[in-house]
Amino acid sequence: MPDSDPQTSTAPEALSPEQEATLLRMLRVAYPHDRFPDAPYVRTVKTIVDADTDGVVADGLAALNEAAGGDFGSLSESEATAVIERMSRTPFFKLVHATTVVALYDDHEVWDLLGYEGESFDKGGYLHRGFDDLDWLPKPRVEEFDGPPRVEIVQQAGTGTGSGS
């Protein structure tokens, strides 16, 4: 992205440690991957703060705590999910969602965790690195079917036989 014009852009306000912790908890509830460490979520928190040019995050987190009866962080996963659900139409949640689906899943640590290998051209592609290493099904035919050609128009019953073209 191009650098913002410092004269017109609104510098996103830094969050307090408590606010960051609430947002982190929100991400872990809304995008739960039990085997992920906190690090990629923490990076996503920072990306959300950077993307908050309309200044909706601080108020959104306050609303989240309010809806939770004071402390969102104290809720169970199912309780927290219900609170987020109630806020899912807000600009705050839309910003969180739009940013997270891009940032969290573009994170290379997450790629490793999910078994995605990223850049491959400089490694020679997968030609000699397992593009066909699936071993739980037989190797299928790769050539086209050598029997009769496909029937392209199937006549309605009673109006004649099928005819290829």
Added chain:
Amino acid sequence: MTAGNGTPGTGIAGPAGGSAPGSNPIAPEEQAAVIIGSGAGGGTVAYELTKAGIPCVVLEAGPYLTQADYHNDEWAAFSQMAWLDMRTTSGTWRVATDFPNLPAWIVKAVGGSTTHWSGATPRFMDHEFRIKTVYGGLDGANLLDWPITLDELAPWYDKAEKAIGSSHRHGRPALPANNNYIVFANGAERVGYRYYATGPYGTNAEPYDGRPASIQDGFNFQGDKNGSKWSTLVREIPRALATGKLDLRPQCQAVKITHDAAGKVDAVEYLDKDGNLHRQAAKVVCVAGNTIESPRLLLMSASSLHPDGLANSSGQVGRNYMRHMTGSAYAVFDKPVRMHRGETMAGIIADEAKHDPSRGFAGGYYLETLSLGPAFLASFVEPGEWGRGFTDKMDAYERTAGLWLVGEDMPQESNRITLNRDVTDQWGLPVPDVHFDDHPNDVAMRQHAYAAADAIYGAVGALSVHRTPPYPSTHNLGSCRMSADPADGVVDKWGRAHDVPNLFVSDGSVMTSGAAANPTLTIVALAKRQADHIRTELAAGAL
């Protein structure tokens, strides 16, 4: 009528803006063949005409990226290659909700969307050129037979397949089976399908035509750094430059086609990358800006002689926009698949590509292998979803197989590209609005296709199959349709505007109907045929 519709006054900069390296510059006042766009249609026409000695100017809105520039990274490549200029959407299609300013996923760069295309190259079927006759009446659909037949196009299909190097054709070998195909083809076999293979597919299984064999890197949507995939970037554009007859001008966006008092087009006005307006004189103009930009340009070129847009006396410019019946299926297994390894779409099932009214809909569809990385899968697998339903899909990434559904959607007059005068682009010009509603036939076909995908993956032990909705359109067709009768469409059987004798449309916009197949091969075949016609007409002094 009075004069033509050129922009009066002195605002037009003199020198042409920015010829690419290797170009042989053509003077702005020299009447060249001016081709707008450098993708499957424009790049092919440019090569065929320059090969015949005809000076051509290609105006390409995007930059001149080459293999070294491309990224093996989905979002980085998207930011680099995709057409991201402002667009709007309307209608009931889900893309208008999930991606309101991204109706289409196409490329803005030299080579156009051939740098992004998957590579699948089935031909259209005979009956798909005459759907009004074969399908009969379908409420709400604007069916029309093409003014050409498969027999007429067949020799051009041969030439196009040889240019592309389609596997399984003309002696080109098949691609090997990758992991995603192994799942797909075994499932196909077990449900009784027979017409499956790893192609025809426009990427080399072995070296061909100066290009290397695929290294199965899994990034052909991202430009293909290896150059194994056919595109006009790697074949037609460099060969056209080598003729010495091409002036390729990247980052030059056509904004108006002008005509003289007699009604023939005489120039194209365009903006360079800095927004300076230029004018290139033209003997003939070929519009190949893809199915959204081509009608937009014609509509922006309205004049007193063409008050509703250039070549729009039929009122059909922008109408009958088609995007194919699409959808995807992602199946989760209990063992690894690793679908991201290898050629993305080297797997095609054709058994359902037939017209069989007993299925409850007209027309047919293909199933084709497809893989996305986690970055794109997260945005597209179920837009808007969050929570464990979403993360369970992502957690299963390594055990997931994917396929794409692509079938014939019904042309409808109300599905159309219009100028949105309330929203402007970076140049202050009205953006295109893309309006789309599924036809009931499209919905019925999609449901059938999802069920077919369930059966295929179920037959090889899938734990679950998710039905992913259509992505932003990659196949954009029909907005300047071909017709025998000038009242029914925009161009004739050569792609020549009914209303303007030296104006051609050279991209997928000309398709009278969409057929089931991926369109690139047919766009190339039509462009080769059109270029041959233009060459003949120029030689005869008829343009």
